[in-house]
Amino acid sequence: MNDSQTIAVEVVGIEQVTPQIKHFKLAPVAGGTLPVFSGGSHIVVVMQGAGRVHRNPYSLLSTPQQLDTYEIGVRRMEESRGGSHFMHDAVEVGSRLEIAHPINLFGLDKIARKHLLIAGGIGITPFLAQLEDLHGGDVPYELHYSVRSHEHAAFLERLRRREGARLHMYYDSEGQTIAFESLLATQPLGTHVYVCGPAGMIKHVIATAQLCGWPDSHIHWEQFSAPPVGDAFEVFLSRSKKNVHVPPDQSLLESIEAAGVEVPYLCRGGVCGFCHTRILELDGELIHNDHYLSDADKAKGKSIMPCVSRARCKTLVLDL
């Protein structure tokens, strides 16, 4: 994906659903319908901020059968690099944005015998679209949704109305926590677990499922890492013959794009592997922040995911 393939959309609705989360409705500027997607898909929203472009991935939470608008939920991040603040503060009904085509890196297993969905906070968003696919089907499912407190329970009315007893709510403020071990130890054969939420929750679910004997092919998770800030560094793009400065609060990918070089991307969150870039020369160390490369590949230092990873180095030459 690159920006020449984006779709122009207009914001046609904004609702503040919790103190931190806004719900946006986006309609195509050209009219008609938006591309078909399946539950679990995300789009990358391209925002023309003051002096810089933000490109953030957001899960689609609307009904996959209804394509006149897309809906996303955006949490205002405390330590924002600008994207979520832009969406919350600068975007109004009538604003125009560019979006990339939907990509699904968090799809439901089509032959699962049961789906166990576990959401923490804003991690509810991909499940909202998946539930539309599951609803009315023959495959049993449960949603376990954990939030800080009642006022932070985004989209709760919609979930209650549709899901009834399949929805299990947990409020931190009332000391309620998901009993992961007893939940994962008692699932029928052929169950798949899906988790989206804070990094700690995802790690805990993966570790607990493995402890209960779950094989990796039945464990699914999605976490878009925001590119972490770090020290500034310089990089040379060998094919484009360009020196690029990467400031502390900008990702390597963003800096390369700002220099006018396009890198193919899909998720911009260290998940999909699409921006995989070869390293030709390195004097220093890489700071890998992605979930894509294996530990062995990270140690080799022959490639990098520029969407979230950085370097602390004297020289870094990329095959771009």
Added chain:
Amino acid sequence: MLVTGIKSKPVYAPLQADTRGRYHLMLGMGVGAAPLLRVIAQMHTTAAAALKHTRVLYIPEAAPAIEQFRASVGDVQSFADAAALLDRFRVILGQSLMGTRLYVAGPESFIGLAMKIALEFNLNKDEIRAEECGSLARRVYCIHCRATTENVRTNIVRCIACERWLLVRDHYSRRVAAYMGVMVDAEVPGELPPVKEMFL
């Protein structure tokens, strides 16, 4: 010829205990006892507690290993034939929990039928281990009339239902647990390549 270099042909490996699993379900037929007993011996040394959650379903045939299984495993059931064992297997899968690992050892057609049922319960590759031992005789699915001919040992076989002469391919279907058979003399009826014993 059409019989080699096809990716769907199942690949088997020597059975290993996978003690990351919490429950262990073992299916064996005849000489398939040996690999299963080897896994049980492995568990004895590395993770004896796993044997408390191990269950064996076995068809003794001419190789009576039931007492050897019973020496280590509490839940051992004996069956007269594959059909009876697989009926029980299906019931057990319906009651099983996530964390179960399946081990199958025996002739290829037995493994295939067990895998077909495992697939219905959405067991994936990382939950199943199979070691082929015993006969390589194939189940052959006639792509013309959809009948399955059992115990095929030759490269060319006559379909039990439509009586077409079928070439037995390496193309395997996990869903029907059989190799595909395609009419071999469609161009010139009656003109057959040499018939050879291949799957012994």
